[in-house]
Amino acid sequence: xxxxxxxxxxxxxxxxxxxxxxxxxxxxxxxxxxxxxxxxxxxxxxxxxxxxxxxxxxxxxxxxxxxxxxxxxxxxxxxxxxxxxxxxxxxxxxxxxxxxxxxxxxxxxxxxxxxxxxxxxxxxxxxxxxxxxxxxxxxxxxxxxxxxxxxxxxxxxxxxxxxxxxxxxxxxxxxxxxxxxxxxxxxxxxxxxxxxxxxxxxxxxxxxxxxxxxxxxxxxxxxxxxxxxxxxxxxxxxxxxxxxxxxxxxxxxxxxxxxxxxxxxxxxxxxxxxxxxxxxxxxxxxxxxxxxxxxxxxxxxxxxx
Amino acid sequence: xxxxxxxxxxxxxxxxxxxxxxxxxxxxxxxxxxxxxxxxxxxxxxxxxxxxxxxxxxxxxxxxxxxxxxxxxxxxxxxxxxxxxxxxxxxxxxxxxxxxxxxxxxxxxxxxxxxxxxxxxxxxxxxxxxxxxxxxxxxxxxxxxxxxxxxxxxxxxxxxxxxxxxxxxxxxxxxxxxxxxxxxxxxxxxxxxxxxxxxxxxxxxxxxxxxxxxxxxxxxxxxxxxxxxxxxxxxxxxxxxxxxxxxxxxxxxxxxxxxxxxxxxxxxxxxxxxxxxxxxxxxxxxxxxxxxxxxxxxxxxxxxx
Numbered sequence: 001x002x003x004x005x006x007x008x009x010x011x012x013x014x015x016x017x018x019x020x021x022x023x024x025x026x027x028x029x030x031x032x033x034x035x036x037x038x039x040x041x042x043x044x045x046x047x048x049x050x051x052x053x054x055x056x057x058x059x060x061x062x063x064x065x066x067x068x069x070x071x072x073x074x075x076x077x078x079x080x081x082x083x084x085x086x087x088x089x090x091x092x093x094x095x096x097x098x099x100x101x102x103x104x105x106x107x108x109x110x111x112x113x114x115x116x117x118x119x120x121x122x123x124x125x126x127x128x129x130x131x132x133x134x135x136x137x138x139x140x141x142x143x144x145x146x147x148x149x150x151x152x153x154x155x156x157x158x159x160x161x162x163x164x165x166x167x168x169x170x171x172x173x174x175x176x177x178x179x180x181x182x183x184x185x186x187x188x189x190x191x192x193x194x195x196x197x198x199x200x201x202x203x204x205x206x207x208x209x210x211x212x213x214x215x216x217x218x219x220x221x222x223x224x225x226x227x228x229x230x231x232x233x234x235x236x237x238x239x240x241x242x243x244x245x246x247x248x249x250x251x252x253x254x255x256x257x258x259x260x261x262x263x264x265x266x267x268x269x270x271x272x273x274x275x276x277x278x279x280x281x282x283x284x285x286x287x288x289x290x291x292x293x294x295x296x297x298x299x300x301x302x303x304x305x
Numbered sequence: 306x307x308x309x310x311x312x313x314x315x316x317x318x319x320x321x322x323x324x325x326x327x328x329x330x331x332x333x334x335x336x337x338x339x340x341x342x343x344x345x346x347x348x349x350x351x352x353x354x355x356x357x358x359x360x361x362x363x364x365x366x367x368x369x370x371x372x373x374x375x376x377x378x379x380x381x382x383x384x385x386x387x388x389x390x391x392x393x394x395x396x397x398x399x400x401x402x403x404x405x406x407x408x409x410x411x412x413x414x415x416x417x418x419x420x421x422x423x424x425x426x427x428x429x430x431x432x433x434x435x436x437x438x439x440x441x442x443x444x445x446x447x448x449x450x451x452x453x454x455x456x457x458x459x460x461x462x463x464x465x466x467x468x469x470x471x472x473x474x475x476x477x478x479x480x481x482x483x484x485x486x487x488x489x490x491x492x493x494x495x496x497x498x499x500x501x502x503x504x505x506x507x508x509x510x511x512x513x514x515x516x517x518x519x520x521x522x523x524x525x526x527x528x529x530x531x532x533x534x535x536x537x538x539x540x541x542x543x544x545x546x547x548x549x550x551x552x553x554x555x556x557x558x559x560x561x562x563x564x565x566x567x568x569x570x571x572x573x574x575x576x577x578x579x580x581x582x583x584x585x586x587x588x589x590x591x592x593x594x595x596x597x598x599x600x601x602x603x604x605x606x607x608x609x610x
Contacts, residue, residue: 099410106607108404108420108599115413129434294413302411 002070004092007038007062007083008119009076011204011217014047014148014188016040018141019074019119020059023095026123027072029132035072038062040083044202046188046220050144053184054137054173065089075119077103080206095122098294101207117155117162120145124165139172147181148188151220151257155292185257189221196233200241200252205293212270212305214249215241218293220257227254228284231265235283238267249273251301255291262290264297273304307375309397312343312367312388313424314381316509316522319352319453319493321345323446324379324424325364328400331428332377334437340377343367345388349507351493351525355449358489359442359478370394380424382408385511400427403599406512422460422467425450429470444477452486453493456525456562460597490562494526501538505546505557510598517575517610519554520546523598525562532559533589536570540588543572554578556606560596567595569602578609 006024008016017039024037037059043051051058064084065071071083072093078101079086093110094103097119114122120142127134134142146166150158153166170177191199204217221227227234238250249268256262264285266274277300278285290296311329313321322344329342342364348356356363369389370376376391377398383406384391398415399408402424419427425447432439439447451471455463458471475482496504509522526532532539543555554573561567569590571579582605583590595601 097413099413100405100416101409102407103409104406105404106604108402109418110420111405111416111418113414113416115415299411 003034003036004032004070004072005036005038005062005065005083006072006074007040007059008074009081009205010040010083011201012039012041012043012047013075013203014044014050015119015145016075017043017047017059018050018145019095019123021056022120022123022138022141022145023072023074025135025138026126026130026132030130036060038083042198044188045190045193046148046184049184049187050141050148053180054140054144056137056141074123077101077113078207079103080208095119095126097122114161116159117153117157118146118149118165120149121159121162121165124169134169134172136173139169140175143169143173143175143177144184147177147184151255151260151291152178152181152185154260155295157292157295185220186222189257191219191221191227196230196237199230199234200237200250205298206245207298207301209302209305212248213245214247214251214268214270214273214301214305215245216251216253216293216297216301218253218255220255222256222258224254224256224261224263228263231284234265235267238265242268249301249305251297253287253290253293253297257291260289260291262287270305273301276304308339308341309337309375309377310341310343310367310370310388311377311379312345312364313379314386314510315345315388316506317344317346317348317352318380318508319349319355319489320424320450321380322348322352322364323355323450324400324428326361327425327428327443327446327450328377328379330440330443331431331435331437335435341365349493350495350498351453351489354489354492355446355453358485359445359449361442361446379428382406382418383512384408385513400424400431402427419466421464422458422462423451423454423470425454426464426467426470429474439474439477441478444474445480448474448478448480448482449489452482452489456560456565456596457483457486457490459565460600462597462600490525491527494562496524496526496532501535501542504535504539505542505555510603511550512603512606514607514610517553518550519552519556519573519575519578519606519610520550521556521558521598521602521606523558523560525560527561527563529559529561529566529568533568536589539570540572543570547573554606554610556602558592558595558598558602562596565594565596567592575610578606581609 006020020037024035027035039059067088069089096113249270252265311325325342329340332340344364372393374394401418554575557570
């Protein structure tokens with residue numbers, strides 16, 4: 001039987017990793033035998049905490065795909081965020097909750113997207129549609145993905161469907177979501193172990209609009225000042241990245257998960273895309289109430305670039 | 306309440322027209338009030354037969370959309386095949402069964418696609434998912450769309466889901482599919498009333514790959530020689546179209562719906578995309594067993610251009 005790789009985006013977050021594992025599980029239970037969950041990069045501390053908690057193995061590291069390789073994409077669709085070689089792969093399925101950007105295939109495919117807070121919320125629907133029973137471990141992974149993407153249902157990306165999914169999954173996984181959720185999110189805020197180079201790549205989305213390339217990266221913390229102690233070195237790394245990748249803009253968003261605020265380090269030729277809305281002082285934009293890259297920062301940049 | 310336009314592709318076929326009407330019905334029944342089914346061009350004779358048979362009004366003709374207009378696309382996603390102004394519209398939903406090609410939105414959306422024979426097969430699933438009862442008229446329209454797209458379930462694009470959908474819908478609409486289906490298809494083969502200029506645009510898909518623009522048009526008939534009597538004039542119109550639109554290739558596929566064969570008039574600088582597989586003599590390629598543009602002709606051209 002044909003081997004199928006399932007993966008989320010580069011700089012994988014908890015949704016990308018968990019949804020790959022869960023989607024592979026669902027595929028196997030609906031008849032596909034050789035489905036391999038993969039990751040396109042190092043896992044962050046939050047995700048490691050999740051996999052350890054539910055005693056689930058990490059997905060295989062995938063660096064590129066060969067021509068004609070059959071793949072399933074979860075939690076992303078943009079080619080700038082995916083595995084090398086995607087142009088010549090055979091994409092049979094996408095399950096995602098992002099906007100679609102210059103996605104293309106040669107053949108018709110299964111594509112399921114909804115404007116919800118997390119890919120895992122849609123995977124839960126697919127289990128239901130296919131009448132497949134959900135194991136507690138898989139419920140735990142989906143639950144973790146939703147908590148991660150919605151910052152414990154507090155992000156403006158959160159929908160009724162996500163809330164209902166969390167409720168249903170918490171029962172199956174037998175988890176108290178507030179206790180577990182906060183512990184899990186806090187595990188992801190231990191940024192000390194990363195070099196600045198790693199920090200700016202930890203959860204970085206590269207976007208191209210016409211000829212303008214830019215990156216919006218995001219880290220979670222319980223103390224923004226703690227992260228900003230490393231500002232000089234972070235800026236140095238960002239400037240290196242701007243030069244080597246030919247970027248017009250790099251937005252490094254530091255999100256306080258307790259108080260639901262962000263501050264961003266903004267560098268590049270096109271800082272105007274941010275400064276039209278938020279004052280930038282000493283390369284820093286203070287963004288009260290901002291926690292969602294997708295819903296709050298990306299549209300802002302897109303409209304101004 | 307916000308007005309929402311629903312439409313299929315330009316050069317609308319029966320699936321594009323019926324799915325617009327049916328999708329509007331489904332949207333209304335799930336809470337959206339002001340949903341307007343639209344068409345992006347003249348309806349063909351087959352579609353007129355269907356609407357007359359089920360006594361359903363024709364959708365409104367839509368020539369372009371204003372900036373910010375909320376829209377739902379059915380039966381297509383490629384911007385080259387859709388309404389003028391789409392780049393600045395707000396696409397909230399797509400239901401489709403084609404490959405995805407350079408589709409993009411600024412925001413997350415509901416996107417539902419599967420590699421099945423017809424959009425209406427997916428709409429039937431959405432009725433079921435939303436627990437909405439299907440009226441006989443709507444069942445008749447969906448049934449007609451599937452019969453049209455799959456040439457009475459004989460095209461290689463036909464899947465098990467399409468077959469099951471037809472069975473279910475025939476019961477609701479109380480229709481004998483073979484009798485009705487053949488009559489409906491035959492109604493679409495009366496090509497005498499079209500000028501050659503109309504004929505080549507009746508069901509034409511314009512495709513761009515990198516900088517190469519090409520068109521694959523298709524007509525159904527019960528007699529290929531009857532259509533080829535007009536070959537000289539058809540070629541004249543195709544050559545005009547090639548010049549005015551800057552096309553590299555125009556493939557005009559004439560499909561015999563009784564015997565499931567096609568012959569194509571092939572013109573342009575890049576006829577090699579066809580001649581690598583089918584011998585072209587006097588601008589004509591004979592294609593035994595070929596009835597599906599999507600599954601049999603498009604991949605061929607895409608691979609060779």
